[in-house]
Amino acid sequence: MDKDFLIQLTNNLYRLTLLFPKKEPLRYKMRELADEILAHCLTPGVKHNKHNSVVGDLEVLDGFFEVAKAQNWVSPEEILKLQENYSKLKEEFKTETDSERTLTLPLGEEKEAKDEFTPLESSAPCPAENQKSLKKSKTSSFLTGFIMLPAEENSSISERQEKILAFLREQGRAQVWQIKHILPEVTKRTLRRDFENLLKKDLIKRIGERNDTFYQIKTVQA
Incomplete structure (x- = not known):
């Protein structure tokens, strides 16, 4: 994921929403989502959980784009261009998530691996005080x-x-x-x-x- 691209994408959304009415809640909700998406992408963590969260935010943002297009605050073409960029980002995350699921250890092998592991404390019974x-x-x-x-x-x-x-x-x-x-x-x-x-x-x-x-x-x- 290219850091510069993500930052530029967020900046573009800020510029676009500047054209919304000043007190319009959608203006700030879209910015907040864009900030969350940027933070998700740049923060290290558990990939699978992170991707699921980002995809959810991107789905919501896509719905907000549709609402904004219907308001005629800015030209639909400007909104559509930015919406398409975020849609590409969403598809990229979905692809990565699917790839991670494919690489997950099969259920049978996972069970076998768990069966082979015996916790140290269970190897010998201990008195209640121990x-x-x-x-x-x-x-x-x-x-x-x-x-x-x-x-x-x-x-x-x-x-x-x-x-x-x-x-x-x-x-x-x-x-x-x-x-x-x-x-x-x-x-x-x-x-x-x-x-x-x-x-x-x-x-x-x-x-x-x-x-x-x-x-x-x-x-x-x-």
Whole structure:
């Protein structure tokens, strides 16, 4: 995916929507979608989930193009040209998604691979006290080698917050919209609450402000 092409495509949409009525909601909704699509394309993450999200945004944007054409704010030819470019982008993502599905391990082989794997702790039965100790150890060492949390503190961290911490550890730092792309089913408001919770626990720190706000893991000084 060519970065310059994607940025130019987004700029073209901004120029086109400048011709819409100033207070027209469609003007800002289309820009927001274009921003989301650009961010999806330029943000590293799980390809399959990312492609599905982009295709969904592109489908919605295509519908907005149809609505805009019917309003006669600008010439239909200008809208159509930009719409076709986004349609090509959508087809490209669909092709990549289909290719990834084709390369997925067949169900029979996947089951066989799972059957061959035996978890270490299941190889020998443990007394009840040992089982409790093992679970406590797993909980407190989610970020082994990076930060260590007391078991009672970590128990209040949700699975979603653990994913946020893992992403921050891998990427170094991130903004809320980047986490939104790996957890598309979660609202930005919920993610902001997660970040506030992690800030209160002194697990992460905030850098910058407003649109330039980043979060990163707060390392423990030895």
